[in-house]
Amino acid sequence: MSSVSTRLVRLLNMVPYFQANPRITRAEAAAELGVTEQQLTLDLDQLWMCGLPGYGPGDLIDFEFSGDTIDVTFSAGMDHPLRLTSPEATGILVALRALLEVPGIVDPEAARSAIAKIESAAGTATGSRDGVSAATEEPAPIESEAAAAVRSAVRDGRALAIDYYSASHDRLSSRIVDPIRVVLVADHTYLEAWCRTAEAVRLFRFDRIVDARVLDERSAPPEPAVQARPDTSLFDADPSLPSATLLIDRSAAWMFDYYPLRVLRELPDGACEAAMTFASEAWMARFVLGFGAAVRVLQPQSLADRVRDAAVTALDAYRAMSVGNDE
Known part of the structure; x- marks a missing residue:
């Protein structure tokens, strides 16, 4: 699981955790959650900016800090099962279906399963049987083996061997890369990775990765490359220009x-x-x-x-x- 996904899971569970452990200290909470006290403070600051629509006083998650202890004073519903309104469910369904059309962004089977569950919970599924949405009966989009391998390497932090078609040279090249992230630019998905051949960060378009093989070694891009934002300036257009x-x-x-x-x-x-x-x-x-x-x-x-x-x-x-x- 990526560091972003790990943090998201932790944030979703922190409010119920602090409610179940009133007046716990920062040091104790950090130890049980497996993070540093500095990271715990960053997480609490993030939660302080989350809450219910309106996002004003009384809408956001709130904590009380007494000395070194932490108490939840307003959960904003984080301690109850999520219930989607019809517009919210529709918006999520539209977004998930759009993501299904973009190779490499999500696991097609997982997205299809999520669509079925949301449809069932929202009562929008048609032709459902025994509480199982008809969406699960529809075939998931076919994902190439190369795209699946790239997504797996990014998720698990593994190095990758790829055969890549270069339109500029009209030929295939083989190279070892250290994946950093998957980025979406305009209508195409790219793998951002440290190319060991070029010794630099490169963007590899998914539909030009002819073959990909996950290697039995950790992905190890240089730290500055990981911390830098993806360089998509080549694809940016100034809307003020003709x-x-x-x-x-x-x-x-x-x-x-x-x-x-x-x-x-x-x-x-x-x-x-x-x-x-x-x-x-x-x-x-x-x-x-x-x-x-x-x-x-x-x-x-x-x-x-x-x-x-x-x-x-x-x-x-x-x-x-x-x-x-x-x-």
Whole structure:
């Protein structure tokens, strides 16, 4: 279980724990919970910001500290079974079903089971039999063996051997990586890991991990790499900037590894329609021209006209030069 999951489980159980152990000291509580006193203080500070909708005085979990002892003065319902309202259940179901479509984020079988239980508890399941939701009868999304192996390695903190397809080089490479976390960027899932070959942090797109094998050794990425936030700056777009829609031929698919492009539509012949933001139309025109016939501007029309005019001017200059040389 990841450190985040471990802490979440601890936080969910802390309020009932302190209610069952009134006036327990910080040192005693930390020892029984298996954390340091510093971590216990951080957990209590976190719980102090949690509570019921409204999130004002009287809504948040509250404690009384007398000397070195701790007492719960308001539990905010943490000591009772969770009961979801219909809108809450619907929101969770929508989120779970969306997560099922993203490879590697969740265990499909576990998500399907959670959906069935929520549907049953909320009374929204149809065709249920003996209290078991019909959702369990639906096949869970098929997860590739590679995706399952990656998710297992991240969860268990194990090193991973992967075969990865690089669009920029149009070839497979084998490497050993130390997984850090799974991140979701736009419409794709990535494994963030320390690559032992590159000796640096790399993002590996799930659908390009052809094969993955969990190794019998601990994942050991450098601590600075673990503490740093995922570097997804390549994929970030400034909403204040204009955006171009490009038609990119399959021969230029390597562009997606190097430029902040977002796939809009994949075409049957392997080409893609993609969006890219830009600050200067003049710069964007030069950028597109550099790829020749492999990239074409679909929108905006002003950029398409600029690229066409620049190409015509360059072609006329080339023809004039050729005529001059012939004479």
